Amino acid sequence: xxxxxxxxxxxxxxxxxxxxxxxxxxxxxxxxxxxxxxxxxxxxxxxxxxxxxxxxxxxxxxxxxxxxxxxxxxxxxxxxxxxxxxxxxxxxxxxxxxxxxxxxxxxxxxxxxxxxxxxxxxxxxxxxxxxxxxxxxxxxxxxxxxxxxxxxxxxxxxxxxxxxxxxxxxxxxxxxxxxxxxxxxxxxxxxxxxxxxxxxxxxxxxxxxxxxxxxxxxxxxxxxxxxxxxxxxxxxxxxxxx
Numbered sequence: 369x370x371x372x373x374x375x376x377x378x379x380x381x382x383x384x385x386x387x388x389x390x391x392x393x394x395x396x397x398x399x400x401x402x403x404x405x406x407x408x409x410x411x412x413x414x415x416x417x418x419x420x421x422x423x424x425x426x427x428x429x430x431x432x433x434x435x436x437x438x439x440x441x442x443x444x445x446x447x448x449x450x451x452x453x454x455x456x457x458x459x460x461x462x463x464x465x466x467x468x469x470x471x472x473x474x475x476x477x478x479x480x481x482x483x484x485x486x487x488x489x490x491x492x493x494x495x496x497x498x499x500x501x502x503x504x505x506x507x508x509x510x511x512x513x514x515x516x517x518x519x520x521x522x523x524x525x526x527x528x529x530x531x532x533x534x535x536x537x538x539x540x541x542x543x544x545x546x547x548x549x550x551x552x553x554x555x556x557x558x559x560x561x562x563x564x565x566x567x568x569x570x571x572x573x574x575x576x577x578x579x580x581x582x583x584x585x586x587x588x589x590x591x592x593x594x595x596x597x598x599x600x601x602x603x604x605x606x607x608x609x610x
Contacts, residue, residue, distance in 0.1 A: 470511060474590060476586060477511070480583070484547075486546070486577075
């Protein structure tokens with residue numbers, strides 16, 4: 369049988385081949401684009417303008433973080449300074465409380481000083497002689513004084529008693545031990561001046577021995593009394609203060 373050639377059959381075959389070729393090229397392009405997108409994801413796929421914008425954004429973020437760090441550092445410094453100032457103020461207040469406590473006789477104290485032991489076997493020593501000794505020690509700079517187990521302060525009174533001497537209402541028996549904190553050399557010289565405490569004690573038939581130990585301790589305490597009439601005046605702000 370002889371084949372019969374129909375008109376247009378060659379043209380249809382050529383068109384089909386062209387369509388197939390175009391589909392193949394398109395498929396290859398799609399596969400290539402997909403591989404390219406996967407391999408260039410990230411900064412590698414960015415354009416130069418995009419990279420510049422990203423760099424500017426990172427730089428701005430770094431600047432903001434640096435400013436925040438500076439602000440936090442400044443806050444820490446201020447807090448540290450405030451804490452140091454508060455600690456210094458507290459330490460200064462504590463020093464003032466300690467000084468007032470020693471002066472008032474409400475806290476114990478230690479330091480350089482003298483220990484005066486007065487022997488009075490015949491019980492001839494008078495209370496005014498011990499008061500003179502206390503005043504002499506104070507004038508020489510004694511900061512804390514103790515007689516026996518009595519803390520001696522500005523309001524301490526001395527009176528004669530049958531079995532000894534009374535200090536602040538407490539009977540102190542002989543021998544009388546005066547403990548004073550201050551400059552030991554100055555206190556010693558003040559007691560030994562001609563016609564002073566040591567000479568007076570000797571004239572009354574007693575003896576005084578002065579020791580200068582390395583450390584003198586005053587442990588007797590005086591109960592803090594409450595004022596019945598005096599009241600502190602409340603502080604007011606100066607005129608014109610905001």
